[in-house]
Amino acid sequence: MRRSQLFLPTLKETPTEAQIVSHRLMLRAGMVRQTSAGIYAWLPMGYRVLKKIEQIVREEQDRSGAQEVLMPTIQSADLWRASGRYDDYGKEMLRIKDRHERDMLFGPTNEEMITEIFKAYVKSYRELPKNLYHIQWKFRDEVRPRFGVMRGREFLMKDAYSFDLDYAASKHAYNKMFVAYLKTYDRMGLKAIPMRADTGPIGGDLSHEFIILADTGESQVFCHKDYIDFDIANQAIDFDDVAGVQKIVERWTSLYAATDEKHDTAEFEKIPAERRVSARGIEVGHIFHFGTKYSDPLGAKVAGPNGEPVTVLMGSYGIGVSRLVGGIIEASHDDNGIIWPESVAPWGVGVVNLKVGDAECDKVAGDLYEKLEKAGREPLYDDRDERPGSKFADMDLIGLPWQIAIGPRGIKSGVVELKNRKTGEKQELSPEAALKRLTA
RNA sequence: CGGGGUGUAGCGCAGUCUGGUAGCGCAUCUGCUUUGGGAGCAGAGGGUCGGAGGUUCGAAUCCUCUCACCCCGACCA
Numbered sequence: 293m294r295r296s297q298l299f300l301p302t303l304k305e306t307p308t309e310a311q312i313v314s315h316r317l318m319l320r321a322g323m324v325r326q327t328s329a330g331i332y333a334w335l336p337m338g339y340r341v342l343k344k345i346e347q348i349v350r351e352e353q354d355r356s357g358a359q360e361v362l363m364p365t366i367q368s369a370d371l372w373r374a375s376g377r378y379d380d381y382g383k384e385m386l387r388i389k390d391r392h393e394r395d396m397l398f399g400p401t402n403e404e405m406i407t408e409i410f411k412a413y414v415k416s417y418r419e420l421p422k423n424l425y426h427i428q429w430k431f432r433d434e435v436r437p438r439f440g441v442m443r444g445r446e447f448l449m450k451d452a453y454s455f456d457l458d459y460a461a462s463k464h465a466y467n468k469m470f471v472a473y474l475k476t477y478d479r480m481g482l483k484a485i486p487m488r489a490d491t492g493p494i495g496g497d498l499s500h501e502f503i504i505l506a507d508t509g510e511s512q513v514f515c516h517k518d519y520i521d522f523d524i525a526n527q528a529i530d531f532d533d534v535a536g537v538q539k540i541v542e543r544w545t546s547l548y549a550a551t552d553e554k555h556d557t558a559e560f561e562k563i564p565a566e567r568r569v570s571a572r573g574i575e576v577g578h579i580f581h582f583g584t585k586y587s588d589p590l591g592a593k594v595a596g597p598n599g600e601p602v603t604v605l606m607g608s609y610g611i612g613v614s615r616l617v618g619g620i621i622e623a624s625h626d627d628n629g630i631i632w633p634e635s636v637a638p639w640g641v642g643v644v645n646l647k648v649g650d651a652e653c654d655k656v657a658g659d660l661y662e663k664l665e666k667a668g669r670e671p672l673y674d675d676r677d678e679r680p681g682s683k684f685a686d687m688d689l690i691g692l693p694w695q696i697a698i699g700p701r702g703i704k705s706g707v708v709e710l711k712n713r714k715t716g717e718k719q720e721l722s723p724e725a726a727l728k729r730l731t732a
Numbered sequence: 733c734g735g736g737g738u739g740u741a742g743c744g745c746a747g748u749c750u751g752g753u754a755g756c757g758c759a760u761c762u763g764c765u766u767u768g769g770g771a772g773c774a775g776a777g778g779g780u781c782g783g784a785g786g787u788u789c790g791a792a793u794c795c796u797c798u799c800a801c802c803c804c805g806a807c808c809a
Contacts, residue, residue: 303742308745311802678770679769682770683768709768
């Protein structure tokens with residue numbers, strides 16, 4: 293993409309309404325525009341990042357055996373009356389009437405709808421297990437939206453729903469999601485720590501929040517320091533291996549980790565003092581086993597092995613996709629701007645032509661741009677006739693992992709400058725060597 | 733939903749107390765000079781001062797109502 297063609301309205305000054313760093317940077321980098329409180333339009337760069345995150349989530353869901361569907365944003369109130377939640381949900385639910393005065397709503401979640409769909413088709417235990425997910429916009433009419441996309445009213449969420457015949461199977465479904473989540477966050481360059489969450493009236497140990505550590509996080513969290521060094525990156529997972537998956541879950545739940553609501557000071561203090569981590573965190577996912585809470589009132593039953601009706605056990609598994617855009621920035625930025633992990637960066641490399649119009653610079657920069665494009669590195673070529681300083685500042689702001697600066701000074705001695713956004717490390721090397729470094 | 737605050741050019745703000753030609757910086761456009769970390773000079777364009785009523789010869793400014801947005805708290809992916 294050529295910067296001169298791109299719709300990327302970056303700002304030098306920070307709009308006052310933005311209080312936290314990710315919100316400020318998202319506005320300054322021209323990623324989103326607020327259209328109402330807690331509702332955002334996604335501009336090209338923001339949307340590219342959103343789609344990359346979404347795609348990683350999708351791939352890891354698919355890998356774990358879940359199947360993607362797409363359910364509507366608008367739902368009928370009748371469904372929610374059947375589960376009893378229409379009245380319970382309160383003012384957070386955006387209620388709408390259609391032209392026939394029928395009660396509708398903009399879905400805040402989809403348990404009722406997926407259960408209804410499941411129930412309509414699945415009649416036998418032989419068809420289990422099933423895990424269906426979708427990635428769709430939700431609306432919760434928060435009293436007080438804030439923190440930009442981190443807590444908007446409209447937000448993109450991946451929600452998966454598992455259906456199983458008995459508790460053991462249901463637990464395996466839960467464990468698979470647990471592991472898929474670890475993989476998902478890891479691929480985004482995030483260290484997400486599963487923390488025990490409130491299980492409500494169901495009880496048991498099957499609910500976890502996935503928290504990433506960031507200084508500006510919304511809640512206080514406590515955990516054992518060893519979690520920081522836990523690694524899932526290069527582990528091949530066999531999701532059909534019940535014991536193997538269970539083992540991974542056990543490892544990741546073996547140490548203390550809790551948000552302030554569930555914090556137990558006595559337990560925490562059993563950890564050696566130098567291994568205690570008390571930090572701020574952002575919730576980026578929540579998985580929950582809720583048994584028959586919805587299948588029972590909605591009558592989701594299958595025929596069991598002996599022909600008897602069995603109410604299925606369910607779980608639901610959410611990832612805040614749009615929230616992650618803000619979350620990643622909170623976890624990865626500096627004074628100059630965003631620092632994108634490679635996997636979610638809107639473009640892979642920034643090619644900065646420091647003197648547009650200079651024949652040599654144009655040639656070398658244009659050539660590098662084309663080759664990087666061909667190599668699939670998704671370069672962003674800053675071919676604007678701007679001053680070098682403002683191009684560097686802009687490039688740092690939008691946070692692409694790599695920058696190549698091509699200027700007359702370097703060209704004279706046959707070199708360009710390759711800069712790593714994260715480390716700030718710069719080195720001069722020939723255009724060919726730079727290309728090789730980035731495409732190896 | 734309680735408490736507090738702000739609405740003036742795309743962004744950041746002054747002007748409001750004490751009514752009298754709507755301003756500044758950045759951004760934008762033109763020209764010249766500049767060109768390796770957000771340039772300099774000269775010129776230009778851009779506003780129903782959030783909206784509706786009212787007071788007044790005259791309202792960004794005073795009064796009433798209203799809408800939007802932000803912050804703290806309670807609540808939440």
